[in-house]
Amino acid sequence: MKIALAQLDPTVGDFAGNATRILEMAEKARQRDADLVVFSELCLCGYLPQDLLERPSFRERNLRELACLAQKVPLPAIVGYVGRPSESTGKSATNAAAVIVDGRVVFEQQKMLLPTYDVFDESRYFQPARTQNVFSFGGQQLGITICEDIWNDKNFWVNRLYERDPVSELVGQGTTLLVNLSASPYVIDKRNLRLEMLRSLAHTHRRPILYVNQVGGNDSLLFDGGSLAVLPDGRVAAQALVFEQDLVMFDTDAGMGDIHPQPSDELEVAYLALVCGTRDYVRKCGYRRVVVGLSGGIDSATVAAIAAAAVGPENVLGVSMPGPYSSEGSRTDAAQLAKNLGIDLLVMPITDIFATYRATLSSAFVGKTEDVTEENLQARIRGNILMALSNKHGALVLSTGNKSEMAVGYCTLYGDMAGGLAVIS
Structure with missing residues (x-):
């Protein structure tokens, strides 16, 4: 039989x-x-x-x-x-x-x-x-x-x-x-x-x-x-x-x-698992395209590579959002990554937006020294931009924080945690 x-x-x-x-x-x-x-x-x-x-x-x-x-x-x-x-x-x-x-x-x-x-x-x-x-x-x-x-x-x-x-x-x-x-x-x-x-x-x-x-x-x-x-x-x-x-x-x-x-x-199996999970989550939620913030670091590079394999590079929008503390290397690495993967890249500097936030909050921060607040502002500005692009283009944001960061709380609420799917955490 x-x-x-x-x-x-x-x-x-x-x-x-x-x-x-x-x-x-x-x-x-x-x-x-x-x-x-x-x-x-x-x-x-x-x-x-x-x-x-x-x-x-x-x-x-x-x-x-x-x-x-x-x-x-x-x-x-x-x-x-x-x-x-x-x-x-x-x-x-x-x-x-x-x-x-x-x-x-x-x-x-x-x-x-x-x-x-x-x-x-x-x-x-x-x-x-x-x-x-x-x-x-x-x-x-x-x-x-x-x-x-x-x-x-x-x-x-x-x-x-x-x-x-x-x-x-x-x-x-x-x-x-x-x-x-x-x-x-x-x-x-x-x-x-x-x-x-x-x-x-x-x-x-x-x-x-x-x-x-x-x-x-x-x-x-x-x-x-x-x-x-x-x-x-x-x-x-x-x-x-x-x-x-x-x-x-x-x-x-x-x-x-x-x-x-x-x-x-097992490393290949884990990669295939991430690609399959991302592809099905995006598809079964009714999306076709995804948005990924590109920092020039390994985490966002990994998520972008998985996304390109999962939904096709033509359906991935990479967004580079350099700030006042971003190195030249992070900018060029993000650009090279997008080129290597064949994905679209949108560059949106946040320096002016960050300055506006600080000016707006300055009267409320009198007598306070700079600390994690200012660091988190940058992450939240980036998260806001990614979600705006998501809403306007009907694309799902993939957050890029890794599991170790999430486990110990090394992340920003409403910032790098923003997104519809946390691929590597």
């Missing part, structure tokens, strides 16, 4: 757009002679919808879209969506996977283990599954799980968070192929941890495991993709790109599939 692992970048709440992406990817799978296509966790509504799940209209729209999708999908598919509890428990939704065959949903598996830690609060919204069943398809007994369901292997984790182990239970029911729909957020080195865990599961249960992960950014969460097929001997038989929509094939009979290029090291 040929199975397509479809790695999508959904937008939370964009049912029509997400359904279109699902159908487009399903068509690509059909053209590659796939017998089944598997999508990621909650791909129909996007992960994580949070309090949107409390809205009846959101849940009902999700079910209507699933029914419509089932009529159109060109081959059997497994799709993540918001299900409806089979009994009244106080919770109005389940985190579910639907198996679609011949225009209708023929099987549903609900998520059993609901994470409530770090960025997760799923038990607030979802009713957990009480039971699981295997699904017979294409000569295989499919054991379908959703994200956290595979993160409780007693042979891998010293400290387990849950009593039940959905994978072991499915294997005990005769599962021959494990399938996991996931929306696993990216953190540094998590890809390696995830791979080792999947290898442990495949080895322990002597079953191949297919892992389909969401990709892209949704608000503060970023998903790296990197969907996988792992064999019992630990070999990676199929692997999708990171931080890009992708489709990879896996042949269960041959035990082989597509292996797409992977980053060379």
Whole structure:
């Protein structure tokens, strides 16, 4: 059996757009002679919808879209969506996977283990599954799980968070192929941890495991993709790109599939993560262009380079705002950076504006010595200019402070903190 692992970048709440992406990817799978296509966790509504799940209209729209999708999908598919509890428990939704065959949903598996830690609060919204069943398809007994369901292997984790182990239970029911729909957020080195865990599961249960992960950014969460097929001997038989929509094939009979290029090291992964997160945040907020203040320093240079890669250099406006204490080197460095990246550069000196501020405030500052107040004035003037350009041109300001500065408070409120997205903090 040929199975397509479809790695999508959904937008939370964009049912029509997400359904279109699902159908487009399903068509690509059909053209590659796939017998089944598997999508990621909650791909129909996007992960994580949070309090949107409390809205009846959101849940009902999700079910209507699933029914419509089932009529159109060109081959059997497994799709993540918001299900409806089979009994009244106080919770109005389940985190579910639907198996679609011949225009209708023929099987549903609900998520059993609901994470409530770090960025997760799923038990607030979802009713957990009480039971699981295997699904017979294409000569295989499919054991379908959703994200956290595979993160409780007693042979891998010293400290387990849950009593039940959905994978072991499915294997005990005769599962021959494990399938996991996931929306696993990216953190540094998590890809390696995830791979080792999947290898442990495949080895322990002597079953191949297919892992389909969401990709892209949704608000503060970023998903790296990197969907996988792992064999019992630990070999990676199929692997999708990171931080890009992708489709990879896996042949269960041959035990082989597509292996797409992977980053060379974690530094490259971190860069790709920043580019992907910036691109999706800008796009999903409805913007096309961004504004970046260029000081001539490394932080603003890094943000500008990421922005150019994320939205294209033609959509980045660099703004140099030299003040009375700016060095000639900072001015020329900003200009050279803009030239190297191919972005537009606007030079707006703030010396006269700064002098006007000081004159206006002079009567209120009588007897006071110069201190951080005057330093912050410059930062706030620059922030004001950037926000004015943002308003006038409909572009999102990317702030350039780094994480270390923010952590210790070495920044200016309403100054260098101004912006819609803090890319490197």
